Amino acid sequence: MKTFSTSRGDFGLTRFPEDSRDQLRAWDASDEYLLRHLEDREPSGTLVLLGDRWGALATALAAHRPVQISDSYLAQSATRANLARNRTAAEAAGVALLTTQDAPPDRIDVLLVRIPKSLALLEDQLQRLAPGLHADTLVVGTGMVTEIHTSTLKLFERIVGPTRTSLAVKKARLIFCTPDPARTGAPVTEPWPRTYTLPTGIGAMSGRPVVNHAGIFCAERLDIGTRFFLQHLPRPRGRARVVDLGCGNGVVGTAVAVAHPQAEVVFTDESFQAVASAEATFRANVGRDVEAAFLAGDALSGVERESADLVLNNPPFHTHRALTDRTAWRMFTGARAALRPGGELWVVGNRHLGYHVRLRRLFGTCETVASNPKFVVLRAVKPA
Incomplete structure (x- = not known):
């Protein structure tokens, strides 16, 4: 202090x-x-x-x-x-x-x-x-x-x-x-939220709308890391509980809900604008009759311990202008606590950030699911 x-x-x-x-x-x-x-x-x-x-x-x-x-x-x-x-x-x-x-x-x-x-x-x-x-x-x-x-x-x-x-x-x-x-005193003209259509070739969300409130990362277009992640998402079984951690506009969690309607999806982010965007994106693609949870919180603080089957994460490497991996580490440790034994954490990140070292230390194992010259998709499994 x-x-x-x-x-x-x-x-x-x-x-x-x-x-x-x-x-x-x-x-x-x-x-x-x-x-x-x-x-x-x-x-x-x-x-x-x-x-x-x-x-x-x-x-x-x-x-x-x-x-x-x-x-x-x-x-x-x-x-x-x-x-x-x-x-x-x-x-x-x-x-x-x-x-x-x-x-x-x-x-x-x-x-x-x-x-x-x-x-x-x-x-x-x-x-x-x-x-x-x-x-x-x-x-x-x-x-x-x-x-x-x-x-x-x-x-x-x-x-x-x-x-x-x-x-x-x-x-x-x-x-x-x-x-x-x-x-x-003039009438308020609010340009937000904005909606754009996603490109093709990205899996379940191809050609679908995504909604963004002001201040959201890549609010005008799909960022290349998320694009790569969408092409390599896992396939949850049955009524699996899936958490979109650091959800942003919710495109990743919504992709799971579109492809696997039986999955229970939880969206969480520390930004209130992001959580509102995720809910709007989900409703625009899945409808209002399908249940999902939308939580503002610190990493996975709002998710019950050992209640999730799958956590999907594209962690930021900065917080309030400070470059740091502490946010990612807090997300990883929170994911381990929230996952059931045998549950999986899937992470996309820049290759140079070396997340595989952290994940191997925390989970005991980590494998590379997909990679390109810039990004990797990693999978870590919580020990049974």
């Missing part, structure tokens, strides 16, 4: 899940810059925090009873833990935690935006929040210099109103935006 020192107090903050070996902080210079700016203008009224990554802003500003809006289950979990660690029970209870799929407040007096990695997600959320803004709403964005581009500023300008930026401090920058009632 590291200490976040501000004019509002010192706060012990961690990311989630907490890991004593993790040297990454739960805040950065852009959070510090924003809080210093607010020292001269104390927030009042309904305060909304968009994209607060690990709850640093919500914890520091808890006395103002903010509404945090996040796409990340991990960020929300970190926020709860950091509030419980640093604030009284009443202050912690006063912070409302919403997902990017929830309806935002009708009126917003202060909007603080931690610029997300995805420009599409920023556009989607500004469109959803704009009707709640008024001429006197204080709108301030914050991010590292590398995260704020001309396209970012144009987005604020188009959806909210006149926009300018601050000088850079410790490689962080602020965005100041003045709401224009002519823009924020």
Whole structure:
């Protein structure tokens, strides 16, 4: 745990899940810059925090009873833990935690935006929040210099109103935006979710629609790793319980449901946008009469121990801009716990990541099902 020192107090903050070996902080210079700016203008009224990554802003500003809006289950979990660690029970209870799929407040007096990695997600959320803004709403964005581009500023300008930026401090920058009632009061045109048709030659999902909410990885096209995975999926038997782990838009789990209607499919991801996309993709291809589970969570935290027959996984090798294999390792260990004896974990990944070494250490065995110059599909079986 590291200490976040501000004019509002010192706060012990961690990311989630907490890991004593993790040297990454739960805040950065852009959070510090924003809080210093607010020292001269104390927030009042309904305060909304968009994209607060690990709850640093919500914890520091808890006395103002903010509404945090996040796409990340991990960020929300970190926020709860950091509030419980640093604030009284009443202050912690006063912070409302919403997902990017929830309806935002009708009126917003202060909007603080931690610029997300995805420009599409920023556009989607500004469109959803704009009707709640008024001429006197204080709108301030914050991010590292590398995260704020001309396209970012144009987005604020188009959806909210006149926009300018601050000088850079410790490689962080602020965005100041003045709401224009002519823009924020206009009817909301939400370009998301979007649907595209999958290519042929990829198995059960060939030529079928896939639905994507804003911020989803490869929302405009099928990524080449998933394409390769779809061509080599296993064939579950009978009413096997199949988990699409890190489901994204749900195309892998939906492929299983289309090809094997008797299978029980569980979709899980830490992104609320991803889970919503997976459900929309599933319903577009399978219908509403077929049951499936859609869970937001940390890896397989929402799946019962030894309840799955098959886990399918295309693990990310980064989390919130940090390159790391910890997410993949957590997914692999979670899969082992969730699988029944004899159950199988199938993984697709870049060849150079060496997942076979980790899987062999964890399961005792790992075989290569398919490979090409860039990707491998691996199969690990839980010992009986």
